[in-house]
Amino acid sequence: MLTRQPQPEPTWRAIARLLRWDKPAGRLILMVPALWAVVLASQGKPEPLLVGVIILGTLATSAAGCVVNDLWDRNIDPKVKRTRDRPLASRALSVKTGVGVMVVALTCALGLAQYLNPFSFWLCVAAVPFILFYPAAKRVFPVPQLVLSLCWGFAVLICWSAVTRGLEPATWLLWGATVLWTLGFDTVYAMADREDDERVGVKSSARFFGRYAAQAVALFFAGSAGLLAGLGALLNLNLWFWASLGLAILGWAYHYQLIRPAKPAESVYGQVFQQNVGVGFIVLVGMILGSW
Numbered sequence: 001m002l003t004r005q006p007q008p009e010p011t012w013r014a015i016a017r018l019l020r021w022d023k024p025a026g027r028l029i030l031m032v033p034a035l036w037a038v039v040l041a042s043q044g045k046p047e048p049l050l051v052g053v054i055i056l057g058t059l060a061t062s063a064a065g066c067v068v069n070d071l072w073d074r075n076i077d078p079k080v081k082r083t084r085d086r087p088l089a090s091r092a093l094s095v096k097t098g099v100g101v102m103v104v105a106l107t108c109a110l111g112l113a114q115y116l117n118p119f120s121f122w123l124c125v126a127a128v129p130f131i132l133f134y135p136a137a138k139r140v141f142p143v144p145q146l147v148l149s150l151c152w153g154f155a156v157l158i159c160w161s162a163v164t165r166g167l168e169p170a171t172w173l174l175w176g177a178t179v180l181w182t183l184g185f186d187t188v189y190a191m192a193d194r195e196d197d198e199r200v201g202v203k204s205s206a207r208f209f210g211r212y213a214a215q216a217v218a219l220f221f222a223g224s225a226g227l228l229a230g231l232g233a234l235l236n237l238n239l240w241f242w243a244s245l246g247l248a249i250l251g252w253a254y255h256y257q258l259i260r261p262a263k264p265a266e267s268v269y270g271q272v273f274q275q276n277v278g279v280g281f282i283v284l285v286g287m288i289l290g291s292w
Contacts, residue, residue: 032280041163044291064105072135177227184220221252237290244286
């Protein structure tokens with residue numbers, strides 16, 4: 001009896017995996033701080049068209065970032081258990097196709113940025129080098145997650161200034177909270193790959209903090225909570241915001257307990273990362289209601 005050979009993966013499906021459309025958590029978690037910014041800058045009443053542009057812009061930017069990362073890491077990813085099946089690592093897609101998809105994604109992002117005011121547009125341009133060179137940071141910088149966090153921070157600066165045409169003290173409080181929050185959840189994400197990263201020579205915050213990685217994550221989350229509290233006081237947000245922040249703090253405390261053991265279950269890291277999407281949206285709802 002003849003054995004049926006497995007059918008090759010369609011190109012469109014491989015491109016969808018390259019863009020991580022099969023893993024929406026990573027797309028949504030970039031959208032969160034962008035929506036935080038546009039909501040607070042507009043006092044809870046953002047322009048619907050601007051919100052739509054921001055949502056599409058974060059999707060395009062996130063897609064470009066995923067492709068850039070996989071192009072840089074196409075010879076490293078096959079050596080890491082979590083990433084060995086990525087389309088460029090497994091050679092399901094060629095480098096030429098990857099570059100083409102990246103160009104399309106960046107073009108879409110910059111095209112959407114044309115809707116913004118000139119100051120916000122140039123902030124978009126300033127973010128591009130961080131997106132392009134974050135993967136290189138994993139080879140030379142001991143805490144490359146900080147570079148990724150600065151990419152997330154640009155979402156705050158761009159979206160806040162898209163409403164107000166400038167930056168103000170509250171913007172920087174939200175920026176700091178976003179950078180620390182991103183450092184926290186992305187360090188958790190990196191903890192899953194510590195052994196593989198050490199073997200192939202890739203740097204990460206999880207490796208940098210070593211056995212104190214869980215405590216570092218707790219400090220990052222605590223710092224983010226403190227800055228969000230300062231932001232709530234500065235903007236005079238109502239009880240809804242403080243209730244949502246309280247729930248977020250409980251969530252972060254629970255996450256610390258999950259990653260605190262010396263060797264937690266392997267699934268814990270992905271669980272904590274995904275649950276931070278929910279935490280971010282809880283805070284977003286609190287910001288919307290808290291601004292009214």
